[in-house]
Structure formats: C-alpha cells, structure tokens
Amino acid sequence: MKKLLSGNEAIARGAYEAGVHFAAAYPGTPSTEILENLAAYEEIEAQWSTNEKVALEVGIGAALAGARVLVAMKHVGLNVAADPLMTFSYLGVNGGFLLVTADDPGMHSSQNEQDSRQYARFAKLPMLEPSDSQEAKDFVQEALRVSEEFDTPVLLRSSTRISHAQSLVEVGERREVSIRPYSKDAAKRVAMPANSRRRHVVVEERLQRLRQYAEETALNRLEWRRREIGVICAGISYQQVREALPEASILKLGLVYPLPVQLLQEFAAGVDKLYVVEELDPFFEKQIKALGIAVKGKELFPLTGEIFPNLIAEKILGKPLTVPPVIKADSEEPPPVRPPVLCPGCPHRSVFYLLRKQKLLVSGDIGCYTLGASAPLEAMDSCICMGAGISAGLGYEKGNPELKGKVVSVIGDSTFFHSGMTGLADVVYNRGTTLTLILDNRITAMTGHQDHPGTGRTLQGQPTVALDIGAICRALGVQRVQEVDAYDLAALEAVIREEAAAPEPSVVIVRRACALLDKSAKTACCIDEEQCSGCGLCMQLGCPALAREGRRIVIDAALCVGCGVCVQVCKFGAIMKAGEEDA
C-alpha cells in the first residue's frame, strides 16, 4: 500500500521495517520527527538523549551489544557527536548502525549551513543520500545491511527538503532481526594506541572495499537520455535537475561517499558536456576533478543556499524555465516582513525586557529565547551554538575586565542539560562572576515540545526522575542559586540587578511553563482607555497581542493569554486582567 510520508516518517518506517531495536537522538530541525515517529513503534526502544554526543555513544554501546541501531540529529548535532564518530569508525559495529544527519541548506531553521558530507570523508565512512521519501525508506534498509556486511557505521544524509517533503511510499512489514550475540573483543573495541594502529589499517582496507561496492550498488544509477548534457547529482538536487532538464542524462548518486570512480569515468565519456549540481560545498566536484575529469560545477552554481530548477536551466541551458513577468504586489515598497516572534504569554519575554532595560551584556544561546535578539527586545549580544552562552559569557569578562559585573549568560533548560553544565563548572572553577539565567520553561520548546532530563518523562511516555536544575547548579559549586517566576516582574528585576553585580558566580532559574503547554482557560487582559496615555511602554515587550491604533493601545483578546506582564510594565495602571476592572 502507498502512503504519503514525509522523509522523516519514511526514515522511521524504514528503520522499523529493517528490524531496528534501538534508537536515540537529540531533537533538532529538520531531524526531530524521525525519533518522534520511531517512538510510536512498540518493538523499538527509542529515547531522547541529553545531547547528540550522548545519543551517538549510547547508540554505539547498543550496536556493540548486538542490536540494530538508528541515531538521528541535525547537521550541527554531528559537530557535537564528532568525537565518538571519528573513533567509532575504527571500532566497527556488531549490530547494524545508522547515523542520520539532516542538513539545512538555506538555513530555514539553523545557525549555519555546513555540508555534512564532509564528515563521511573525514571519518572514512559510507554515506547515503535519498532524493525522496521512498528512497529514504529504502536507503535506511540498505544502509543497515551495508553496516553489517562491511562492519562499519553508516551515515545517511537528509536535508530540509527531503525530511519535510511528503511523497508516496510503498510501506511493508517489519522483518524481525535477532540481536546478534555479544562476545568481548577488546583488541577491536578498546581504542588505545596499540589497537588503533591496527584498526586504522582495517578502516583504510574497508574503504577500498566500499569503493568497489560503490561501483556495483544500485544506489548509484546511470540514466541515459540525450547525450549532449550529463549531470552528476544526488539528493534533492536530483529532483531539481529532473525538473529543469528533463532531457539530460544523469548519474544519480545514492551513495555520496565513497564515489564510484569507474562509473564516473564511464558517464563522463558518454556525454558531451558534464556538470555537477550540488548544494553547498563542491564535494563531488573536487573529487571528480581530482580524477582528471573535466566538469563544471561551482563556476556556475553558488556555494551558499539552495539551488532551484530555474537557476539550473538558466546556467546549463542558457534560459530559465518560465519567463512570464512576475506579478508584483507593489512596485515601490516590499511588504512588511513577518519574522517569528515570542508567543503571547511566553515566559522568555519579561527576561529580555528587563535585560534590555538594565543595559546588561547578554551572552545568548539557542532556543526560542534566541528571539530575544529581535526587535523590539533586542537584548542579546551574541549567540553561537548550544551551550556557548555560559562559557562565552565567562570569556567576555575574562577578555575585558571592564565588562565584569555586566555579563549575563542566558540559556534554556533543555540547552542547559545539553551542554550548559560543563560551562557552568568552568565559570565556578575559574573564579568567574557572571550571572547565568536558566530559562526553565519545562520543555524543549523550539523544536516542538520534546521532553528532556528535567521533565520527568521519557520519549516513550514513561515517568522518570526529573533532574533538579537548582541542585545541579549547587553541586557544580554555585553558592548563589535562586528561583523566580518569569511573570513576577518586580522580583525578577530585583534579582537580576543584584545577582549581575555579585562578585561571584550566580544562577537564577527563571521558572514558568511554556505558554503553549498551558491549556487552562485564559482570561485576557484589557485596557482602560481613560487611564492609557498612549506612551507605548508596553509595546517594548514585543507581544503579538498588543498593537497601537493611532494614539491608543489595544489588546487582541483572541491572542492574549493573560500573563499579566504588560499589566506590571504599565506606569499608569491602565492595563488589567479582564474581570478585575472593578477590583
């Protein structure tokens, strides 16, 4: 039966049908739904791990123990997991092991657009890349087979346009695979110099055998059409090329590393002009040129962002696909942009309002709260990667003594568990004095509300220990640890002022569940027009429920959840919760 599945659903389905026993991940767009879908199969034990490095390491243990394993992450997650990945390559597997990494060309929801294919070459591991949901499912099954046959971890690269595009998939049944017997093999699995010297040789030999596999596998496919133009491509670019150049011959690579040398030579010899269409890095192009094959790639196509059919047609055929004039909305002024914003009632809002008001240097981090950098809050000085908020904050005051007493590091609860704890230990150990605000909204909100070690619930819904952030901070040596309600503006303001200036490390846990999770009945706030001076102070909160209409400020009762932060900001007592007007 054919079902309409997203790439992520198809990857999960492929793992299910391939008999995968265990799966782990840390959420990250566009990879998150892989584990969410896997979690629904009771035959599979699936877990959110604390971060990607941990997910990979747990997965490694499970594969060595004999299980078939899938681990998933977004592209930047692979940076976090790179250390175990590089050495896992030397160890080999026992049960089949597949690592899915989802790239984000065009940065629809990421802080960079690195090309994960480089990791395959770096770690000397095979990498597959599907071009639609059917292939996503099929490739997972082949990848696990290859993993066991070649005794290697295997990578599968997805991208936003594969993970989040739905197409029809033929679904099948699960084929049970028994857990492979475990036997100790320390010479193979204890990575220390004497063993690793031997294992590196094995890795290089394995790569040679994989090169042979690349020549033979059906993952790579020659599509002969007209011979004037030949294009080498993979993944989403294959679909874009098919759209743009329906007549061109194509070498479609399903195995993107290692490359099939003879196949490339055969294809090059069979066409008049040879092109590579690949998003981001010239990964194929450089390897093909190194073989002495003349090919055009990045001299035509950008190194940044996505590559669409019109551009392909324009660069290769000399004309874009469609030429009717663009219907312009308005010739003079582009329409106002609609950037993402903190939701009405978001507990992060008050924090950034106050940080801006107190003119503090904010070392930010990644999560919904990164939106605190946007107008009108604009209360963030830098944001690098998950966990960097606390450690970079320490660096600010170490690098410039004048900043001492002004540096506030901001981090979310999920991010604190992910990679904030080691940074906080560093602050304490190295006699820092920064204030760390842990924005504890009780969930991983940015990626769509996943559980984490602080929520007391596992991915598959089992109750578990809820780790206590305050106790962790105290155990890490922070003496000054306080908790405050994100909706209590006065208390929050006082504690930030006091703790930012404190001559020792301090932590303030700002508590309040994500407003989207609170399903209780809401009483919206309303404005007393007599009292409202129209000063617009409340507008500095950047709340979507507030708007200015001429001189007046209005509240959209359909959006307002009655958090009451604007009530506390107003100097004229003009805002109140509905129903409390007469009080």
Add this chain to the structure above:
Amino acid sequence: MPKTTSIVMGGVGGQGIVLASKILAQVIQDHQLELKVSEIHGMAQRGGSVLTFVRYGTAVHAPLIEQRQADYLFALEKLEAWRLLPYLRTGGTLVCSTQEIKPMPVIIGQQQYPPQIIPALEALAADGTLGNFLAINALEVACACGQPKAANVALLGVLARTLEFPVDSFLHALAAVVPERFLAANREAFLAGFHAV
C-alpha cells in the same frame, strides 16, 4: 511534458496551513495522482510566515515551487497573499482570506501594514493578470459556524470551487483527516466557504 498542478499555500503560523494542505493532499491521493507536499517547519511556526507547496499530476519531480510557477495561490491572510503573489503565474487563481494579522514590525511601528491590498488585487483581477480572484473573510465564515479555528477549512471550501475534484472528495478527505469531535463544525465551515463565492 505531463502537466503538473502547483499550489502555494501560505498564512501565519498557527492558522492551520498544514491541516489545510493535509486535507488537500488526501483528496489528490484519493484520485490516484502522484503528489509531493513540502513544508517549512521550525522558526516559521512562532507566528512567522508559513508556506506549504503542493504539486500533483502524473509525475512530479521537484517538491518546490518557484516564482511565477504556481497555478493557484491559497492565502489565509491578505498580507501573506500580497507577499506570495510573485509565486503565481499570470492568469493563475488567487484564493485569499481578507483577514488581517499584523506582523511585529507593524505592531511596533517600524513598518506600515499595506492599506490597499484588496483593491490592488481586484485591479490585478480586472486587468486579467489574475485569472481568477476569490476572497472571503474566512475567519468570519468560520466564526459563524461556531469554530473560529476552522477558517483554514472555510477557505479550502473556496479553493475547492476552483479545482477539478468533486466536492464529495473533499468531504471524504475532511472525515479522514479532521478529528471526530471537530468534524461537524469543519464540514459546516467547508460548505459555507464553498457556497460563499
């Protein structure tokens, strides 16, 4: 070349674009056609612009739609219709809700909400740039059916008017996609939209 139909669906995060595209996808699937649906998740969901592409026909390669390629533009908010207009080919169909949701740059007074969107669209329809222009206030229609959240489905009713699929296919798809307890109100909203134009 086999004909592919391309539909761009846009709105504001939270308006239910994804559900509307799901229902439409179900209709297309029920007619045994090839299709691809492409969504943008993530940051876009926090009240930002949301965009979904639906392409169907006998064979579909790219899941994406580029400027000037859409046969239909379905917009749940008029500023989004305005913004997404370049996707539509000349003579294409625009189905749009006249609802207004102010984006943050407008709320904080940095930019102005374009005041004349609907008259400008009407002018484009009058000179034939738009082949077909259908606008309703989908929110009001849905509210009248007692389910403000069904504005997406009310506007889908308008789109259904212009597509080649019979109305029964939509009702069937609604029942397959919408949870039981919301079904009656959604059916009513869909039919109200369908008969509103």
